[in-house]
Amino acid sequence: MNLNLFTINSYKFFLLHFYIILTLYTIMKDLFDRCKFGDLELNSRIIRTGLWESQREKTGNLTPEIYNRYENMAASGVGLIITELYSLYPRDVFSKYTNTVNYTHFARETRDLADLVHIYDVPIFAQLGFVQFNKENQQNMKVDDLSIDDLRKIQTDMIIAAQKFDLAGFDGIQIGLGNYYFLSRFINPNFNSRQDRYGGSTLNRLKLILEMIKVIKDNTRLHINCRLNAFDGTTNGMTLNETIDIAKLLEKHGVDSLQITRPRSPQYFTRENTQENPLINATEQIIKNINIPVILGGGSSGQNQINEILNSTSIDFISMQRPFVKDPSFLVDWQIEGNGESSCITCNNCYWKKTSTCHIRSCDPKLY
Numbered sequence: 001m002n003l004n005l006f007t008i009n010s011y012k013f014f015l016l017h018f019y020i021i022l023t024l025y026t027i028m029k030d031l032f033d034r035c036k037f038g039d040l041e042l043n044s045r046i047i048r049t050g051l052w053e054s055q056r057e058k059t060g061n062l063t064p065e066i067y068n069r070y071e072n073m074a075a076s077g078v079g080l081i082i083t084e085l086y087s088l089y090p091r092d093v094f095s096k097y098t099n100t101v102n103y104t105h106f107a108r109e110t111r112d113l114a115d116l117v118h119i120y121d122v123p124i125f126a127q128l129g130f131v132q133f134n135k136e137n138q139q140n141m142k143v144d145d146l147s148i149d150d151l152r153k154i155q156t157d158m159i160i161a162a163q164k165f166d167l168a169g170f171d172g173i174q175i176g177l178g179n180y181y182f183l184s185r186f187i188n189p190n191f192n193s194r195q196d197r198y199g200g201s202t203l204n205r206l207k208l209i210l211e212m213i214k215v216i217k218d219n220t221r222l223h224i225n226c227r228l229n230a231f232d233g234t235t236n237g238m239t240l241n242e243t244i245d246i247a248k249l250l251e252k253h254g255v256d257s258l259q260i261t262r263p264r265s266p267q268y269f270t271r272e273n274t275q276e277n278p279l280i281n282a283t284e285q286i287i288k289n290i291n292i293p294v295i296l297g298g299g300s301s302g303q304n305q306i307n308e309i310l311n312s313t314s315i316d317f318i319s320m321q322r323p324f325v326k327d328p329s330f331l332v333d334w335q336i337e338g339n340g341e342s343s344c345i346t347c348n349n350c351y352w353k354k355t356s357t358c359h360i361r362s363c364d365p366k367l368y
Contacts, residue, residue, distance in 0.1 A: 029310040031303065031318065032077060032335060037293050038223060038256045040123050040171060042079035045310065046331065047295050047319040049174075049227075049259065050084035050127065053098045054355035060103030062113065069328045069356070070113060074120040076331035079317070081117055081124045082174050082225075082259075084356060088130040088157055093140075097354040101128075101161045110168035118169070125225060126165040128158060129176025129183065143185055143192045144199075151198060155212040162216045172223030173216075175209070178261040178297075183209060184229055187246065190237035202245050210253045217254040226250055227259045227297070230282035240282050244289050251290045259295040259319055260286060280313060287314045295319050301342040303334050325350045326358045 032044045055065045073081055087095040090102060110126075117124045132140045135150065146154075162173050177183050185191040186198075187205045194200070198208055213224060228246065232238045247258060260283045277299040287294050297319040300306050306318050323330055323342035334340030349359035 029307070029316070031306045031310060035079070035316065037080065037123075037317065040080070040223060041121070042123070043121060044077050044079040044331070045317050046078050046306075047080045047082060047259070047317055048073055048078050048324050049082045049297065049319045049321050050324075050356070051098075051321055052350070052354045052356050053084040054357060056099065060100055061105050062109045067113070067116060071116055071120075072328040073324060074117040074122040076329040077335055078122060078331060081122055082319075083113075083124065083127050085127050085129055085176070086161070088128060088154075088161060089132075089134070091132075091134050092130045093132050094130070101164060107164065107168060110165065110170065114169040114171075123171035123223075125172040125174050125223070126161075126170050127174045127176065127227075128161055129181040131180065131182055133182055143182075144194050148196075151208055155208065155215075158212050159215050159219070162220055162222060166220035166222050170222065172225055172256070174225040174227055174259065175213075176227055177209065178227040178229040178259070178263075180263055184232075184263075188232065188234075188238050189242075190232070190234045202242055203249060206246060206249055210249065213250075213254055223256045224254065225257045225259060225295075226255050227261055229262055230260050230279055230286070232263050240285060243282070244286055247286050247290050251292050255292065257293040257295065258286065258290075259297045261297040280309060280315065283315055284313050293317060301344065301346070303338070303340040322346060322348075322350065325356060326360075 029045070031046055035042050035045060053066070055063050055069075057063060070081065084098050085094060086099045086101050088101065089095060090100055114124055133146065133150065133154065135141060138145075141150075158175070165173055175183065177187060186208060187202075189205065192199050192205050197204055199205060209226075216222060216224060228243060228250075229238055230243055231240050250258065260279055262279060279296060279298060283294055283296045293316065295317040296309070296315045298321075300309065300318050300320060301323060309315055309318065320342075322344045326342065326344040330340070330342060344358070345360065347360060349355075350357065353359060
């Protein structure tokens with residue numbers, strides 16, 4: 001009798017132990033998990049974020065090389081594609097290095113691009129932003145010098161651009177409120193000392209963006225993502241606490257997701273920099289305070305590294321840029337190998353030379 005009782009208890013203990021192990025295993029996150037991103041379904045937790053577009057024609061038209069690159073990315077297992085920057089203004093300092101929204105075949109080509117990546121069930125967002133606001137003979141105007149009419153022009157141009165991408169079949173847009181884009185300076189107290197309703201408090205400095213977000217939400221079906229600096233390191237600039245306040249306001253006014261970055265991100269994330277990524281902790285702090293998806297931007301280059309971040313933090317989505325410049329389809333190899341490492345050596349030539357292609361024939365560190 002005692003022997004039978006011992007056997008039964010041992011069996012129960014085994015089942016309990018097995019159940020615990022199975023439960024722990026099943027809740028482990030993997031970068032290739034199919035997952036929800038707001039209302040969107042993603043094939044993985046990897047978000048591709050672009051920067052420059054050097055393969056377009058001088059007229060602005062997309063080339064076969066661009067379509068091939070996008071198809072390779074979409075077929076690789078990426079979760080979401082965020083395009084290279086679409087510069088809002090043709091005279092912006094970045095417009096000659098990337099896409100614009102005002103060339104002849106824009107409507108047809110953006111529709112073709114969206115249709116192409118949708119074949120692989122991959123959503124696509126257009127990245128919208130600009131660095132300088134120029135008016136007639138006034139170049140690179142400061143935030144404080146813009147008139148109300150100037151602010152209305154920015155809002156109108158952003159809304160029209162969003163409507164164009166909605167008509168083209170894009171799933172969403174990313175509004176550039178981070179890095180060193182103009183709107184990141186507008187919401188920053190270090191650059192914005194306006195005395196009107198668009199300056200002063202955090203809410204006032206954010207009103208320009210909140211007003212246009214409302215119009216976009218009311219008139220399109222687009223998912224709105226904002227790229228936001230966690231901090232900027234400037235005197236009297238953005239702190240993490242204020243970024244959290246901004247994140248709450250953006251969520252409250254209809255923003256669907258965020259991507260967290262920092263100024264001069266590519267210059268900071270190099271192989272020589274072995275410091276712990278400060279964006280990980282900052283992103284976690286933001287996640288604790290809002291209920292929309294948040295993407296960690298920058299600093300990740302290996303499959304094991306990414307899975308470690310996913311399973312040791314509350315972060316669910318990771319953005320990558322330069323690894324896709326080196327090899328648009330590298331995620332295929334990662335799925336086969338199980339412990340893949342990007343062959344990009346973060347030399348930053350693509351960043352400094354403002355190209356969407358790699359300048360290193362072989363990025364294998366063993367060859368150097």
